[in-house]
Amino acid sequence: MARLLSRSIRNMLVCATAVGALLSQVSAHAADGSVWQDIQKAGVLKCGAAVAAPYVMRDARSSEYSGYFVDLCRDFGERVLKVKVEFVDTNWDNLVAGLQSGKWDLAMALNQTPERAMAVSFSVPATDYQVSLLVNKDNPKFASAGTQVSDYDKPEVTFAVMSGTAQDKAISGVIKHGKIMRLPGMDEARLAVLSKRADVLVDASDTNHLFAIANADWAKEVLPKPALAKQGVAFGVRRDASAADLQVLNIYLTQRREAGEIDALVDKASAQVNASATTASK
Known part of the structure; x- marks a missing residue:
């Protein structure tokens, strides 16, 4: 009986060791798969930018981007991830495809639809359409x-x-x-x-x-x-983003929205659009 018990205990220890090793591998894999950690290692957050005022705007002369989703993407990258932010010019036809292929890390100002959700993940809405x-x-x-x-x-x-x-x-x-x-x-x-x-x-x-x-x-x-x-207007994120990755972005957006800061950014971008329209008409 003692011999059988010892053998059972040894088997249990072997199984526990194997399970522990497996869990360690899974944890390591999950850590390696963090979208934000990969971006921090690269040192740059790439934001896909399809122009649509007041969400995303681009100055024809300077090529500089503005708009309230641009402000949010820049602030999230610089203040939360602590990396440089790069805006990649694209159009609405390619915004989702570029996110899927890794040309950029976030797609700005995507309306949440079931069809798009089949291809990408969404943050919580920054604003509503x-x-x-x-x-x-x-x-x-x-x-x-x-x-x-x-x-x-x-x-x-x-x-x-x-x-x-x-x-x-x-x-x-x-x-x-x-x-x-x-x-x-x-x-x-x-x-x-x-x-x-x-x-x-x-x-x-x-x-x-x-x-x-x-x-x-x-x-x-x-x-x-x-x-x-x-419909919610949100950031599009790659489908391989983990729940923990999304939580970081969601907490950031929720806090800024509930504090009224996103509304202030919308008004700022709207005033910029109207000022540009007035200047162009003169």
């Missing part, structure tokens, strides 16, 4: 209106929207009483509201926000509740 309404705050038709679309859906109200867009599809699905003015471009839709031929401008919240800042004396932006076509 959704369809918003822009109205004249002095319009008596909206004296008691709140944030529900039904507050604006009246027979005497006209909604201006660019024909065939996601905004057109979203607003057409909820308007029961108002009139929808479908126009060939956003300039025509904005002009319709400026000239008071229409009462409500329907557009993506980021571009409506720019228009509201440029016309702060009369414009009021409304984010409907419940939201219309809402």
Whole structure:
């Protein structure tokens, strides 16, 4: 019995040693597979940059990048990872593919969609994309209106929207009483509201926000509740990024968003876009 027991104990010790070695290998492999550690070893964080104001902008003369996702990517690299940050010029067709092939480490300003999630991982949203309404705050038709679309859906109200867009599809699905003015471009839709031929401008919240800042004396932006076509706008990360890697980026974004710092960056970028547009028109 003692001999059998000793043999059992020896077998258990052998198994425990083997398991311990295996776990050590797995731990070492996981450490080696850290995206942020690899970037720190390389000394540079590469951010894929497809231009879309106010998220990502590029000066034609200096080739310098700006925009609130650019600010976030630069700050995350320099302050959290403590590495240099490099912006790699690309376009929207190649932004995801370049991330998959390792041409850059982060893809900036990606709308979270199930299709993209099949190819890349996402951080938590830095901001949200959704369809918003822009109205004249002095319009008596909206004296008691709140944030529900039904507050604006009246027979005497006209909604201006660019024909065939996601905004057109979203607003057409909820308007029961108002009139929808479908126009060939956003300039025509904005002009319709400026000239008071229409009462409500329907557009993506980021571009409506720019228009509201440029016309702060009369414009009021409304984010409907419940939201219309809402998606998170986030950083894209390689699929091999670990949960621990994502947690680092997610904590960073969550803290900056909850502190109101991302909203301030959005306003800064929006003001820059409007200033550039004013300069170009002179």
